[in-house]
Amino acid sequence: MDKSVLTIITLNSPGITNFAMARNELLAKVKTPWVLFLDSDETLSSALESEIDLAINHEPSTIYSAFAIPRLDTFLGRELKHGETGSAQFVRLARRDYGLWIRPVHEVLVPVGARHGSPAKIGVLKNPILHTPHPTIASFLDKINLYSTLEADYRFKQ
Numbered sequence: 001m002d003k004s005v006l007t008i009i010t011l012n013s014p015g016i017t018n019f020a021m022a023r024n025e026l027l028a029k030v031k032t033p034w035v036l037f038l039d040s041d042e043t044l045s046s047a048l049e050s051e052i053d054l055a056i057n058h059e060p061s062t063i064y065s066a067f068a069i070p071r072l073d074t075f076l077g078r079e080l081k082h083g084e085t086g087s088a089q090f091v092r093l094a095r096r097d098y099g100l101w102i103r104p105v106h107e108v109l110v111p112v113g114a115r116h117g118s119p120a121k122i123g124v125l126k127n128p129i130l131h132t133p134h135p136t137i138a139s140f141l142d143k144i145n146l147y148s149t150l151e152a153d154y155r156f157k158q
Contacts, residue, residue, distance in 0.1 A: 001053055007032045007096075012040035017150060020101035023109075027096070034061075036093045037109070041133040042071070048127035052093060055125060064123035065111070066094035072128035075140075091122060092129065105150035 001008075007030045009023070016022050023037060034056045038044075044052075048069070054060070055067055068089040073080040080086060091109045098120060099111040111120040134140035 001049055002057065003032070005032055005056055006034045006036060006052070008036045008038065010038045010040055010042075018104040020103050020107040023101040023107060027101070030096045033096060034093065035096050038092070038129065039131075039133075041131060043130045043132075045127055045130060048125065048129065051125050051127050055093070055123065060123055063121060065098045065120040066091050066109070067123045067125050069093060069125045070128040071131050073131045073133070075134060076137075089124065090129075093125070104154050105147050 009026045011022060013022060027035060036052065068091050070089050073085040094109060099109050101107045101109050
């Protein structure tokens with residue numbers, strides 16, 4: 001992928017308590033037209049890399065301001081194909097000026113204003129981000145405890 005067109009940001013900082021703030025700080029430093037956000041436990045397949053390259057370097061880039069990407073979750077080595085995670089899609093690929101991240105945990109990229117006088121259009125890519133978050137039951141429980149605490153704090157402040 002062309003580094004003059006796309007910056008890939010992988011959020012990998014232990015101790016983050018506000019993921020949206022951390023992402024927005026990194027987004028403010030981006031100089032390329034497009035940015036892709038990944039978590040430290042996510043990777044791209046070669047098929048997704050090719051699809052992203054086509055999306056941002058050819059006609060779709062003139063139509064869309066951002067792209068939602070499906071995510072394939074695995075848990076203890078098994079793909080999760082059903083339920084909430086089976087159909088999850090996230091806006092992770094966007095023009096640098098598309099939007100800002102909100103929510104301290106389970107953060108979401110939301111559009112700010114309109115691009116070129118029209119509402120932001122979001123395309124959908126076919127190939128998934130590969131997500132392998134929990135190598136052990138203990139790591140799963142640790143992350144659930146952290147995220148539930150952050151979510152409770154966020155909701156309490158609302």
